[in-house]
Amino acid sequence: MRRDRRAIGIGLMGLGVVGSGVARILQEKADVYARQIGYPLELRRVLVRDVAKPRACEIDPSLLTTDASALLADPEIELVIEVIGGEQPAYGYLREALRAGKFVVTGNKEVMAKHGGELLALAREHDVDLLYEASVGGGIPIIAPLKRDLLANDIVSVTAIINGTTNYILTAMRDGTVAFADALAEAQRLGYAEPDPTNDVEGIDAAYKLAILAALAFHIDARPEDVYREGITRLDPRDFAYARELGYAIKLLAISRKQDGCVQLRVHPAFVAEGELLANVDGVLNAVQIEGDLMSRVLFQGPGAGSLPTTSAVVADALDAAVSISNQVYWPHSFRREAGVALMPAGEITSRYYLRIGVADRPGVLATIAGALAEAGISIASLIQKEAGEDGGAEIVIMTHEARESSMRMALDAIAALPGVGGVAQIVRVHG
Amino acid sequence: MRRDRRAIGIGLMGLGVVGSGVARILQEKADVYARQIGYPLELRRVLVRDVAKPRACEIDPSLLTTDASALLADPEIELVIEVIGGEQPAYGYLREALRAGKFVVTGNKEVMAKHGGELLALAREHDVDLLYEASVGGGIPIIAPLKRDLLANDIVSVTAIINGTTNYILTAMRDGTVAFADALAEAQRLGYAEPDPTNDVEGIDAAYKLAILAALAFHIDARPEDVYREGITRLDPRDFAYARELGYAIKLLAISRKQDGCVQLRVHPAFVAEGELLANVDGVLNAVQIEGDLMSRVLFQGPGAGSLPTTSAVVADALDAAVSISNQVYWPHSFRREAGVALMPAGEITSRYYLRIGVADRPGVLATIAGALAEAGISIASLIQKEAGEDGGAEIVIMTHEARESSMRMALDAIAALPGVGGVAQIVRVHG
Numbered sequence: 001m002r003r004d005r006r007a008i009g010i011g012l013m014g015l016g017v018v019g020s021g022v023a024r025i026l027q028e029k030a031d032v033y034a035r036q037i038g039y040p041l042e043l044r045r046v047l048v049r050d051v052a053k054p055r056a057c058e059i060d061p062s063l064l065t066t067d068a069s070a071l072l073a074d075p076e077i078e079l080v081i082e083v084i085g086g087e088q089p090a091y092g093y094l095r096e097a098l099r100a101g102k103f104v105v106t107g108n109k110e111v112m113a114k115h116g117g118e119l120l121a122l123a124r125e126h127d128v129d130l131l132y133e134a135s136v137g138g139g140i141p142i143i144a145p146l147k148r149d150l151l152a153n154d155i156v157s158v159t160a161i162i163n164g165t166t167n168y169i170l171t172a173m174r175d176g177t178v179a180f181a182d183a184l185a186e187a188q189r190l191g192y193a194e195p196d197p198t199n200d201v202e203g204i205d206a207a208y209k210l211a212i213l214a215a216l217a218f219h220i221d222a223r224p225e226d227v228y229r230e231g232i233t234r235l236d237p238r239d240f241a242y243a244r245e246l247g248y249a250i251k252l253l254a255i256s257r258k259q260d261g262c263v264q265l266r267v268h269p270a271f272v273a274e275g276e277l278l279a280n281v282d283g284v285l286n287a288v289q290i291e292g293d294l295m296s297r298v299l300f301q302g303p304g305a306g307s308l309p310t311t312s313a314v315v316a317d318a319l320d321a322a323v324s325i326s327n328q329v330y331w332p333h334s335f336r337r338e339a340g341v342a343l344m345p346a347g348e349i350t351s352r353y354y355l356r357i358g359v360a361d362r363p364g365v366l367a368t369i370a371g372a373l374a375e376a377g378i379s380i381a382s383l384i385q386k387e388a389g390e391d392g393g394a395e396i397v398i399m400t401h402e403a404r405e406s407s408m409r410m411a412l413d414a415i416a417a418l419p420g421v422g423g424v425a426q427i428v429r430v431h432g
Numbered sequence: 433m434r435r436d437r438r439a440i441g442i443g444l445m446g447l448g449v450v451g452s453g454v455a456r457i458l459q460e461k462a463d464v465y466a467r468q469i470g471y472p473l474e475l476r477r478v479l480v481r482d483v484a485k486p487r488a489c490e491i492d493p494s495l496l497t498t499d500a501s502a503l504l505a506d507p508e509i510e511l512v513i514e515v516i517g518g519e520q521p522a523y524g525y526l527r528e529a530l531r532a533g534k535f536v537v538t539g540n541k542e543v544m545a546k547h548g549g550e551l552l553a554l555a556r557e558h559d560v561d562l563l564y565e566a567s568v569g570g571g572i573p574i575i576a577p578l579k580r581d582l583l584a585n586d587i588v589s590v591t592a593i594i595n596g597t598t599n600y601i602l603t604a605m606r607d608g609t610v611a612f613a614d615a616l617a618e619a620q621r622l623g624y625a626e627p628d629p630t631n632d633v634e635g636i637d638a639a640y641k642l643a644i645l646a647a648l649a650f651h652i653d654a655r656p657e658d659v660y661r662e663g664i665t666r667l668d669p670r671d672f673a674y675a676r677e678l679g680y681a682i683k684l685l686a687i688s689r690k691q692d693g694c695v696q697l698r699v700h701p702a703f704v705a706e707g708e709l710l711a712n713v714d715g716v717l718n719a720v721q722i723e724g725d726l727m728s729r730v731l732f733q734g735p736g737a738g739s740l741p742t743t744s745a746v747v748a749d750a751l752d753a754a755v756s757i758s759n760q761v762y763w764p765h766s767f768r769r770e771a772g773v774a775l776m777p778a779g780e781i782t783s784r785y786y787l788r789i790g791v792a793d794r795p796g797v798l799a800t801i802a803g804a805l806a807e808a809g810i811s812i813a814s815l816i817q818k819e820a821g822e823d824g825g826a827e828i829v830i831m832t833h834e835a836r837e838s839s840m841r842m843a844l845d846a847i848a849a850l851p852g853v854g855g856v857a858q859i860v861r862v863h864g
Binding site (some may be wrong): 025028032033036133138139140141144145146148150151152153154263277280292294295296297298299300302303305306308309311312313314315316318319320327329 | 461464465468493495519565570571572573576577581582583584585586589614709712723724726727728729730731732733734735738741743745746747748750751752
């Protein structure tokens with residue numbers, strides 16, 4: 001039984017970079033989308049902070065409102081699109097919208113990472129759907145494939161480059177042999193990094209997205225605080241030079257992997273062998289590689305941000321929601337949560353490592369370092385020792401075989417205390 | 433209103449490489465899928481040609497039947513999975529299944545390419561869905577993303593490596609500097625190529641898949657016979673050497689592009705610049721790059737064939753269909769057909785070209801060739817002339833700027849008739 005319907009009313013919350021794109025495209029492509037869905041999608045209200053502010057997109061000023069409650073209470077609005085970003089007030093709005101029985105589309109990675117489980121349960125309770133394709137990977141379809149297309153698989157791992165800002169900076173550091181600060185300044189000048197870059201360069205943004213992907217891939221409750229996290233601020237041009245010499249790129253990877261019934265969650269810089277697909281994802285591009293027991297490895301790559309790519313994801317979700325609304329159907333894809341899946345403590349994660357150690361240029365130092373590693377049960381795969389510089393200090397670069405994180409920490413403490421060692425200047429995990 | 437239900441009955445048609453994988457996985461993962469869908473998926477009958485034949489998968493012999501009509505008439509079977517392959521009898525079975533109001537999942541590229549439009553209309557008429565993710569790209573989700581996730585976009589182009597056999601052969605020819613026949617023999621030995629390799633090496637398989645992708649991407653009726661098609665049999669190790677010298681890989685590309693209201697459809701070998709993503713898709717991997725007006729370029733890459741990757745796609749569709757069946761919902765995604773979209777005649781397609789021309793090693797030949805190209809309005813981007821070999825003949829390699837196909841054909845006729853020219857030994861389009 002379908003209700004007599006002329007259009008599907010949309011309330012848009014937020015009219016910034018993404019919101020303007022969504023408003024423009026919904027208007028420009030109204031005819032195409034109406035043919036697709038069977039009903040026009042009608043923008044009925046748009047929540048903004050300042051009605052008088054000049055806008056990048058043409059929009060009927062009578063649609064603009066600063067009153068969220070009026071939008072959420074409007075019975076003609078069946079679909080709410082939230083592109084405000086940030087935890088509050090967006091989180092509160094989404095709860096209210098779902099409680100009011102409205103379908104919701106959001107691009108809010110922070111809210112979905114922190115409260116996704118609760119909001120999805122709320123949606124289910126009210127027989128509506130909550131769609132969030134735009135929260136990860138911009139224009140790359142990744143949430144929907146995980147929800148539906150890869151569902152036959154037991155997912156083994158998710159390995160992703162999901163922060164365009166840091167990937168831009170790392171690509172610039174490699175290509176230009178420039179310092180982190182200079183690459184960051186250039187990214188800020190180009191608008192790829194924000195004035196306060198903390199969320200990006202410390203891996204917080206990537207951790208949000210990884211928590212969202214891991215929750216879907218492994219059917220677990222994964223939260224941002226569960227993610228072991230290291231940023232890219234300590235990387236040095238010398239590390240890129242050594243990486244190149246050894247045949248690696250350095251990428252900020254977000255990794256979730258199921259192993260022995262536990263799930264690892266970690267975001268950190270990593271050496272990625274040059275032949276690997278992820279080593280060649282450069283600039284602001286994003287890529288997500290998913291390994292499953294049936295399909296082996298599939299890679300999704302594309303623009304991870306930007307107004308139009310993100311609009312592509314938001315509008316695709318809106319069209320999907322509109323089909324559900326017009327058919328009066330609630331589509332409970334993939335709400336399964338598996339019991340008995342634990343998170344792996346960071347100390348138990350194993351990895352190969354790259355170590356760069358400043359040493360005094362005198363006999364015996366190398367032997368004591370090798371001894372400290374052996375003591376911790378860590379074996380050396382390859383080693384580079386460069387001639388002493390003008391300051392009389394030398395540098396040793398060691399690539400280890402697979403080692404447990406806790407063993408490595410023990411070895412690092414021992415090495416730092418050795419006579420003739422200036423300290424472990426750098427430690428980076430090696431992927432794969 | 434949902435009917436009282438205990439399970440969703442499945443009829444599996446075909447128990448070959450893919451069918452065995454599907455049967456095994458549906459049984460092995462029965463519990464997981466039942467939790468996902470809410471009902472168990474129950475394999476009720478399996479159509480085979482010979483009930484007595486030994487099978488790669490364990491299956492209850494009482495399920496096997498050689499009687500297609502009995503399977504199709506079984507009211508307990510609500511979902512038919514067809515993995516027989518080939519046009520007949522599969523096409524007839526699919527029509528019968530849809531007419532009987534059953535949901536259908538197929539991996540049959542030939543039937544979908546030749547009869548997809550008719551079968552999808554038939555499905556719509558009977559309020560069921562016809563799903564065919566496995567028909568293109570094996571384990572790579574590509575049909576569902578085109579149907580749903582990229583729907584907000586106007587698709588600009590689809591550029592794909594969608595035949596693993598030819599990609600394996602081309603990779604081997606490049607890496608080993610071996611002749612086509614030797615690379616093909618090796619592929620046959622490894623089971624990557626069939627005893628009769630025509631469908632693969634002549635681009636017929638890729639044309640089927642391109643027709644399926646283009647129909648979805650551009651909302652047109654595209655048929656295999658609409659695809660301009662060249663195979664890889666005429667490529668020579670020398671072409672790979674020149675390609676490497678010029679900074680290109682050679683790939684069999686399937687290209688569909690919308691231009692001036694027309695859609696191009698073509699499968700042919702192409703020079704792909706080494707920096708491009710598609711140049712680095714090697715061996716039996718497949719990749720599909722889709723460009724849209726909003727999301728710019730997104731690439732999907734993964735295993736294009738094989739029992740388990742294809743099973744991944746078939747079972748994902750089966751789970752999707754099962755959700756529709758259990759909700760008694762028909763999900764009419766993307767049946768839109770756009771009027772007024774014409775196919776572009778092959779002669780109007782423009783491209784850059786690589787030409788390899790055998791010439792007599794004497795003065796003036798180069799000038800007459802350049803003159804013939806200029807006469808046709810084609811300008812030369814770069815040129816290599818190698819010293820004469822022992823046979824006294826020399827070889828000229830020309831990279832042209834963008835030229836119309838019809839102009840190039842005119843120029844080729846003129847060049848072939850020139851004195852001192854041994855013939856145009858090779859012509860390959862240059863991508864991008």
